[in-house]
Amino acid sequence: MTARVDAVVFDYGGVLTNPVRDSIAAWIEADGIDPDSFSRTLKAWLSRRAQDGTPIHRLETGDLTVAEFDTLIAAELDTVDGRAVDPVGLLARLFAGMHPDQAMFELAGELRGLGIRVALLSNSWGDIYPRELIDPVCDPVVISGEVGLRKPLAPIYRLTLDRLGMPADRVLFVDDAEPNVLGARAVGMQALLHTDAETTRATLAGLIPGLSRRPA
Template identity: 40%
Template sequence: MLKGVLIDWGGVLTTGLSDAIAEWVVAERLDADHYRTVMRDLIMQAYGGSANGENAIHALERGEISGFDFERSLAARLVTTDGVPPVAEGLLTRMFAGFRRVEPMYAMLREARAAGLRTCLLSNSWGNEYPRQDWEDFFDEVVISGEIGMRKPEPRIFEHALGKIGLAGQECVFIDDIEANITAARELGIVGVHHRDPELTIAELETLFGVSLR
């Protein structure tokens, strides 16, 4: 019987990362093609199962390097349409400024808790600040990668989150927008839901749990 929800933040409880990044690229006047090349290599290595070892994203998400150090490293690799690097300080804050809260997903969590389900935020952080002002209304537990030295898709972070809410993998559903994270969760027996659209995700969760979440 399913009793818990593990859920990502960026791109699931917020609007999509690609939209936020597109806003930021325009505002920052970045060379968009160059940005995509740089980030494609970093992201593929971080989440694509590359055999080439670790990169700065792994360290950032585990909190092994500061957001400021990552900003300086990334800014040095990017270029604006004026042919100069963007300002490093505050780069990550500006990058994620386009995230918007997705209210139907938060309403789903409120209904899930009202139905007796345990809920846990499970998010990889990029040194960013989270809007935590009302999280006690939605989450029984919060697991942020940079605060505990683990990151998705490492199995240990899922095991840590399960321990926090006191449930087995087979009793939980995990919602994320990154396929590699879903795959890792499923290998631990957790039911994976690949988030693409709030309405589709909520409908799938209602089917899985057998309760209304709207």
């Protein structure tokens, strides 16, 4: 990534928040979910080899409600003691341990202060977005369930670029999932695989003049 960067587009879960895997691990422990059954279901519904139209795809594009998805995924999961999985509020429990990463929101604010456009592009698993934090720093906000498109397919990246009004090569996309990073690169965007706030800030500081490698 050596081209000029005029805009940075962030994913939400796992980028502007703590790692989603931490929240999932806490839910698996609290609900007594058999981890293998969750991994098996996630692979069948979300892996690169998954056929189009899985329940996760339909949830992300708004074709399934959260309650409908909760029922479908609960039927696929097992518990360690053989109890039935309670579908009511399942996704809410799964995401209960996910919270905004203050360091990443501070980074987004600093980017705006330097004249860099900041946007959000997220695949939605329900309404998990603290808009009171997101809206002051991200414009546009593109959420898959609201636009009927999903990553890593090209149309949602192109929609985000259209709303930014910028050429793809001037826009840097940041996501914690490699397929989504590859999807952004496929439409000509620069893209960065996020691991933590410190590493992402350091990478951006090497691309954007005036951005400190350390928080102010």
